[in-house]
Amino acid sequence: MPTHLPRKDLFEIPPGVIYLDGNSLGVLPKGAAARAARVIEDEWGGQLIRAWNEAGWMDLPRVVGDRIATLIGAPAGSVATGDTLSIKVYQALDAALKMRPDRRVILSDSGNFPSDLYMAQGLIGTIGKGYALRTPAPDAVAAAITDEVAVVMLTHVDYRTGRMHDIDAITRAAHAAGAVMIWDLAHSAGAMALDIAGSGAEFAVGCSYKYLNGGPGAPAFIHARPDIVERIDPALAGWLGHAAPFAMEPGYRPAMSTERLRVGTPPILQLAVLQEALKVWDGVDMAALRAASIALTERFIAEVEARCPMLVLASPRDPARRGSQVSFAFEHGYAAMQALIARGVIGDFRAPDIMRFGFTPLYIDEADVIAAAAILQEVLTTEAWRDPAYRVRGKVT
């Protein structure tokens, strides 16, 4: 099947908007709203409880997991969906620690997303027993993988800078030291080709509302390497991870598949919307997607550096070490981003001073990149960001 990038016609992009924040909340795919309406009106409204069987609700977590599996290079049946990414991080961490009972160190990095680190801290507080979380600088992680490390837990693409770890090399180093490997693919699933099975990592987790366009609150996913699944002792032993949920047994008996990483009732509305959203990936060649992503980020860096000398590139210059986003440091970054958003160019801001721009090749093209850079130049050269209205901080930045 031929690949046509971008595929803007598959998305509801508001007129006048250049959307460079699909790495945080993906755009609404066409068809998603109609699907949600069908699920609400026909299935919930019309079929009521019968829909669990008759509308395929009970199978939806697995069906959607199988579709995500193809995007991360994992085998069918190895991806469970549901809950939020923070919960999936917790489950993977707990399972990994139990696989290395004689070790006490969780190794991550100082650039990891706060929630991943908080979940590790919370888990350590719950288990006690002298566990420790180590967070060296990203470049120092490989050297910090010692035989004390039970689990290496890293986010592949840094949410703030876009810096990218080498999945294969770090997984090899973790395994050579006897550690379990967990990859968080929040900023890479749907942004590039991935081969999680080829890496041999035990676990991979991610969310579906960023590059996968599943909408706010869309369910997370967790992959477990098939050969370890039956040894996973789930921290959150919910009834839908049970081997026979409707046997209503008093004791927990885990499903003999990745389903044991499910917890409770799946979010059907969100899963249905996500299933619809994942159709935009049909026929997409992920190598072509990555090539388009690199072309867009390279062009944006070149345009911005030529037009806006006051901004300092905070992402790796080498595209091979960068995800599908570009970040610039600027002292007045928050206000400048607000001024930019007021002009229809939507990126976001991450404390303390990062202006972040995501490039989603399915719906961003070169003309968008050039237009966005020109508007950024206007905001900076006129100092439009000095307007006090742009300094008011929302709850979400």
Ligand SMILES: *Cc1c(COP(=O)(O)O)cnc(C)c1O
């Ligand atoms: C977006 C993101 C999260 C968010 O977790 P939720 O539980 O879905 O809110 C967690 N970790 C990383 C690395 C992220 O990029």
